[in-house]
Amino acid sequence: MDRQQDTLRAMLFDLDDTLLVNSMERFVPMYFQALTRWVADLIPPERLIAALMRASYAMDANDGSGPTNAEVFAAVFYPEVGYSQEELQPIFERFYAEEFPRLRALTRPIPEARSLVEWAFGRGLQVVIATNPLFPRSAIEQRLEWAGVPVSEFDYTLITSYENMHATKAHPAYYREILAYLGRQPEECLMVGDSWEWDIAQAASVGIPGYWVTDQNAPNLGSITLVGKGDLAGLWEWLRKY
Numbered sequence: 598m599d600r601q602q603d604t605l606r607a608m609l610f611d612l613d614d615t616l617l618v619n620s621m622e623r624f625v626p627m628y629f630q631a632l633t634r635w636v637a638d639l640i641p642p643e644r645l646i647a648a649l650m651r652a653s654y655a656m657d658a659n660d661g662s663g664p665t666n667a668e669v670f671a672a673v674f675y676p677e678v679g680y681s682q683e684e685l686q687p688i689f690e691r692f693y694a695e696e697f698p699r700l701r702a703l704t705r706p707i708p709e710a711r712s713l714v715e716w717a718f719g720r721g722l723q724v725v726i727a728t729n730p731l732f733p734r735s736a737i738e739q740r741l742e743w744a745g746v747p748v749s750e751f752d753y754t755l756i757t758s759y760e761n762m763h764a765t766k767a768h769p770a771y772y773r774e775i776l777a778y779l780g781r782q783p784e785e786c787l788m789v790g791d792s793w794e795w796d797i798a799q800a801a802s803v804g805i806p807g808y809w810v811t812d813q814n815a816p817n818l819g820s821i822t823l824v825g826k827g828d829l830a831g832l833w834e835w836l837r838k839y
């Protein structure tokens with residue numbers, strides 16, 4: 598652990614259920630429902646949901662070799678709903694500005710999130726919001742605000758959104774893209790996240806050690822380097838000693 602601290606140059610934080618209490622199983626259906634209502638006079642709900650699902654699957658298959666996730670989304674989504682991106686874009690932008698904020702009620706801040714982010718900036722570390730890049734930047738910035746760590750106060754080195762990434766967490770390419778952006782070696786980074794598969798195992802597959810936000814036991818550690826596990830308070834306790 599001490600060695601890890603000496604070489605630490607970048608902190609990567611997952612967002613949902615890591616810096617902010619927000620269960621994706623609950624949030625995504627409500628989010629899709631709200632979006633469906635927003636465009637109901639243009640697109641039948643079943644058609645919109647089907648298009649969102651197909652576009653999401655297409656993004657999840659994006660492996661870093663080609664277009665951005667947003668480009669992959671657009672190529673599937675717009676033909677599927679029968680409107681052009683130019684026609685729908687302003688409507689979606691209004692949705693994120695006016696309706697998306699209501700989803701805040703589904704989430705809850707975590708007290709230590711802000712302390713951790715402040716600590717990382719105070720130490721001069723690069724700080725990355727490593728959230729699965731399926732969402733537009735606006736939807737991520739709002740959740741950061743709900744988490745008490747807004748972009749208005751914290752100048753993050755990188756926030757992975759669907760506009761700037763070429764893979765999702767389903768692929769090691771996601772973490773390679775972050776490392777390349779930071780100009781860092783994997784062992785200089787620490788990934789903090791709640792998903793064993795996406796945040797811990799996938800990061801470990803490119804050599805990035807992880808702190809697993811969980812109250813569970815590790816499924817099968819194998820060769821995975823786990824710096825620790827527990828809640829954010831536990832991580833905060835450990836880091837603040839240095």
Ligand SMILES: [Mg+2]
Nearest residue numbers: 611613614791
């Ligand atoms: Mg998460």
